[in-house]
Amino acid sequence: MIKFIDIDENSRVPKYQQIVDTIIHNISAGKLTMDQKIPSINVFSEEFYLSRDTVEKAYNILKERKIITSIKGKGYYITRTKLISKINILFLINKLSSYKMRIYNSFRDSIGGNCHTDLHIYHSEESLFLNLLEKHNGAYDYFIIMPHFKTDSLRHISYTDNVKKAINKIPKEKLIILDNIKLGITGEIVEIYQDFENDIYNALQEGLSKIASYKKIMLIYPEKAVYPYPRRILHGFKKFCIQHSLDFEIHNEIYNDMVLKKGDLFITIEESDLVNLVKQIRDDEFILGKDIGVISYNDTPLKELLGITVISTDFKAMGETAAQMILNKEKGKVKVPFNFIDRESI
Amino acid sequence: MIKFIDIDENSRVPKYQQIVDTIIHNISAGKLTMDQKIPSINVFSEEFYLSRDTVEKAYNILKERKIITSIKGKGYYITRTKLISKINILFLINKLSSYKMRIYNSFRDSIGGNCHTDLHIYHSEESLFLNLLEKHNGAYDYFIIMPHFKTDSLRHISYTDNVKKAINKIPKEKLIILDNIKLGITGEIVEIYQDFENDIYNALQEGLSKIASYKKIMLIYPEKAVYPYPRRILHGFKKFCIQHSLDFEIHNEIYNDMVLKKGDLFITIEESDLVNLVKQIRDDEFILGKDIGVISYNDTPLKELLGITVISTDFKAMGETAAQMILNKEKGKVKVPFNFIDRESI
DNA sequence: TCAAAGATACGGGACAGCACAGGACGGGAT
DNA sequence: ATCCCGTCCTGTGCTGTCCCGTATCTTTGA
Structure with a gap:
């Protein structure tokens, strides 16, 4: 049985707090190790002439701090020996x-x-x-x-x-x-x-003068992704397009055999779509930013190097x-x- | 008789749960197969000094999960081996x-x-x-x-x-x-x-003809990073340079006021260094890939778009x-x- | 200043889970 | 017939968990 230090009857600190401190002290001193069993409530209370309630309260605090874990019918066990104070x-x-x-x-x-x-x-x-x-x-x-x-x-x-x-x-x-x-x-x-809906709306608004010079705006929104993007992006986009009478389409991805037309503006969300799109623009010998526009969702340092216009969360x-x-x-x-x-x- | 792992007396996991886990583990490990008989309650309890009640409880749990089936007067048999646990x-x-x-x-x-x-x-x-x-x-x-x-x-x-x-x-x-x-x-x-050392050595070897046309090779190795890169990268790099009598230097990062010279070849490890370097090359109106060379460590799709030569782990x-x-x-x-x-x- | 509220500590009780030790019963195998 | 099998049963002693009431002390609010 582990030797605990005594509980001070006249201390200003509550007894249950003394128990908590004692256990933690014993852990840092290495006297209590991982997965070790600590005395049951009954044993502890009798050993030190304390009320069961007091010990129980102390153990509950330790349990909430995940330092010990209780298993009904078995006892309390140490489950954390490090990072206690953090x-x-x-x-x-x-x-x-x-x-x-x-x-x-x-x-x-x-x-x-x-x-x-x-x-x-x-x-x-x-x-x-x-x-x-x-x-x-x-x-x-x-x-x-x-x-x-x-x-x-x-x-x-x-x-x-x-x-x-x-x-x-x-x-x-x-x-x-x-x-x-x-x-x-x-x-x-x-x-x-x-605020997905207003974010995309306001961001596009900022670029309106440039955007409006394109004939059609294509949003590449990965509908069938395992991890879906919020649909409010769609709403914000549609709202912007309709409000400014802009022709728009929504696609799921950039296909390899997509037909690109001069005057198209693409807004890509996934990086893979951006990559495929830029490759295709180059293959078809269009000029990026002139024949075909690209706006990418969410910035990265390399997008900056590439000169890709972005609308981006910080x-x-x-x-x-x-x-x-x-x-x-x-x-x-x-x-x-x-x-x-x-x-x-x- | 199947050799089971021992039941831990002092574990915080209930004994009956340990038995359940042991059986399931033996099934996934292939040591227990379909329709095989497992030890009777009496045999199991005597073998491991457990109460019959404990073994019975474990077997009942397994029975409820349809992993084993009991036949009165005969014994317990494995009836399911697939999809019992991830x-x-x-x-x-x-x-x-x-x-x-x-x-x-x-x-x-x-x-x-x-x-x-x-x-x-x-x-x-x-x-x-x-x-x-x-x-x-x-x-x-x-x-x-x-x-x-x-x-x-x-x-x-x-x-x-x-x-x-x-x-x-x-x-x-x-x-x-x-x-x-x-x-x-x-x-x-x-x-x-x-194999960091040989990887970088062999990769550089592949590009030797191009690399050798540069006057000096600079490796940007983030020495003081919180998470250090293996130093064997340095060894492989040095080995390559020395073996081919190439002039080289090793720096910790790309500073903002770095003096770039025509004929320099940079190998950058961190993306931030790559970004800073390319920006600086552009600012100084050098031509990337002609005046100044850049090789980046580890590929990404955007590096491909940028046309950055890389040496990269897959x-x-x-x-x-x-x-x-x-x-x-x-x-x-x-x-x-x-x-x-x-x-x-x- | 005084009363109410709260935290501390105590004692106890009820309940469920865990592990153990048995016993009683019927069914299957030899 | 005998032995081992699963099944169900009672009982004991421990465990944690939740509940109650009570007494003391401090803090708070009016």
Whole structure:
């Protein structure tokens, strides 16, 4: 049996807090190791002449901090021996894309060394998302989540009741929602959102004079992607085109045998479509930015080198904002900057 | 009689659950086959000093999951061997870069739907790496790990004893090492490695005729990066230059006020350096691929569009190979393809 | 200043899960 | 007939979890 230091009857610190400190102290001293069993509530309370309630409260605090885990009928076990003092953050994203990566990396750069961040990917699958939340419930001090799911072709509702319930279970002060605003969660939570519909509308508006010189605008929106882009992009695009009486079409991808016509303007979302398109423009000996225009969705340094005009979310700002709001304990909704960056491709 | 692994008396997992896991594991490992008889409750309980009740409870769970069927007076028999459990894979990487991302995504595309893959990032920190392995020890069927750590300036030895010990604790048949071969782990493990030194040497060799026409070769090797690149890249580069009597220099990054000279050839590793370099070449009104040459490390679709010559690891192949070796239960060491792709930037 | 509210600590009880030790019964095999 | 098999049963002693009431002390609010 592990030898614990005594509990001080006359201390100002609550007894349950003394128990917590004792356990943590024993862990850092190496006297308690991973997966080791600690005394049961009954044993502990009798050993030190404490109420069962006091020990239970202490164990519950340790459990919430995921330092110990309880198994009904068996006992309490140590499940974490390191990173105890750090703030733990769960970063939950639907898929691993270069943009998500940039958000994550800029977040980690901004949040500083005193935080531990775990990244989990749920591959846009609702069941996985629910599982992960269930599994890590209470284990983290902050949950940064990006709720994007595979949409059924039948229903256009983005979130099922299960998802809403699961997210509502997370204490509001621990919750940070990225990328989405249509959750209908009440209360003061942190939201860092993209306003997909207005973002694309306003960005295109900025480039109107140039855009209007093209005969037809083609949006390449990957409809059948495993991980769908928000359909509000479509709405914003359509709204812009209709309002300015511009001829437009929407396609799923850039096919290899696509017929390009002088005066076409393409807006590509996926990088692969951009690459295919530019290759085809070159093959057909059109001049990019003159015969055929290209606007790409979301900027990268190499797109800048290529001189591709972009409409882009500032992902770096997104990660930084999330970090800042945690560090400064700010609340509220923040819109991520979305810019039209004019280069030579239109 | 089937040899079962032992039941751990002190585990936090209930004993009956350990029995269930053991049986399922033996089925996926092929040690228990269809219609085979498993030990009776009495035999099993005596063999492992368990209560009959515990074994019975485990068998009942398996029966409810239709994995075994009981015949009164005869015994228990395996009745289902397929789709009883997903294979769990832990993908452990040191940092999140676009290349790591490509490996991971191509791995997931290749491994198929019957596997569940978790990605964890240890940020090149030894303690985090050890903690993750300790925490998930035994929870996964395969461990795909990329051992890269922050190097002390004092020691150039890449791996401490702790790391070696931790990796050695993983059963050999579960272990897949990516990216590194200098671990000194004995036994037949799966290794999918990059031979950094010879890769860069051979790739440059392929482009020798073009490279030799430049006056001086500059390698931009980010020495002080938080996540260091293997120094063997340096060795291979130096070897190539010395062997062909080429003038060379090694820099840490592309500075903004760098003096470019006609006849310089740059090899950039980080994308940011490539971007800065190309911008500067344009600012100084040099002609890329004529006045000044650029070779970039690791290919991307946009580099192809830009016409940047690259020497590149085939990351997609890396992920696919890992998946194939798990699916086909192959063993051994496989070198990842590394190519010289000549474009217009030299 | 005083009362209400809250946190702390205690004692106890009820309930369900885990692991163990048996026993009783009928069915299958030899 | 005998032995081992699965099945169902009771009982014991531990475990965590949730609940109640009570007494003390501090903090808060009016």
